[in-house]
């Protein structure tokens with residue numbers, strides 16, 4: 001794959017619309033060559049054309065359905081073999097907003113495949129090269145639903161909790177290796193996500209929805225600041241600090257080796 005820049009290649013999944021498309025634009029403006037992954041090839045071709053003309057970078061579309069073995073395998077092969085890749089943005093994601101009982105088997109399986117299996121396998125595919133070089137970064141797009149579940153978000157929230165905990169674990173593993181992983185937790189963002197989710201964006205209070213550009217620019221600012229977890233819509237960072245302290249204290253409280261008196265007859 002011919003590339004033009006000395007900057008590492010960035011692979012962005014779900015780049016055909018929404019958050020992924022804006023990541024592609026912002027990374028191109030930072031001089032990264034790109035591999036853009038999604039199913040809708042026309043959209044990828046259009047984006048590749050626009051970004052190469054605007055930023056003088058090389059961009060390649062890669063059609064892959066990441067819920068299939070064939071699609072996922074192709075992207076894994078690329079990540080394993082192209083040593084110029086230095087950034088992976090695990091952004092592709094979906095989720096029907098409906099109850100667990102009402103969701104079709106196909107939708108449940110696709111959400112787990114796309115939101116859990118794909119980022120895990122793509123991360124595992126790229127990590128050996130990153131570790132060998134002692135450089136590289138992974139950005140995992142989770143969601144604020146990682147720490148909140150509503151009656152219509154059960155499966156989606158569970159997959160995004162996975163994305164957050166997967167990232168947190170990787171950060172522990174990768175300390176002092178030169179490889180970075182950032183979790184980004186968007187709240188409501190104006191994208192096509194809501195078309196496939198089954199609840200229109202118009203059903204949400206516009207006051208709690210940010211633009212895709214605001215979201216990605218804030219997330220990249222967090223990346224530049226070296227943040228491990230970026231919550232673009234949280235103004236008061238002490239809320240996150242308090243949450244993390246409480247989570248850590250809760251774990252500490254479990255490490256006593258005896259049942260609590262209320263469970264002992």
Ligand SMILES: NC(=O)c1ccc[n+]([C@@H]2O[C@H](COP(=O)([O-])OP(=O)(O)OC[C@H]3O[C@@H](n4cnc5c(N)ncnc54)[C@H](OP(=O)(O)O)[C@@H]3O)[C@@H](O)[C@H]2O)c1
Pocket residue numbers: 013014015016017018019020037038039040041064065066067091092093094114141142143144185186187188189190191192193194196
């Ligand atoms: N929008 C929000 O309010 C919000 C909030 C929190 C988190 N997020 C997360 O942000 C990420 C991006 O979503 P978005 O809001 O930008 O929605 P979006 O505009 O619907 O983008 C989703 C992207 O994922 C791709 N995709 C979907 N199914 C795929 C598959 N089977 N294989 C490969 N690619 C697939 C889509 O491309 P194709 O259809 O062309 O394949 C598209 O490029 C997701 O992980 C989502 O969970 C969004």
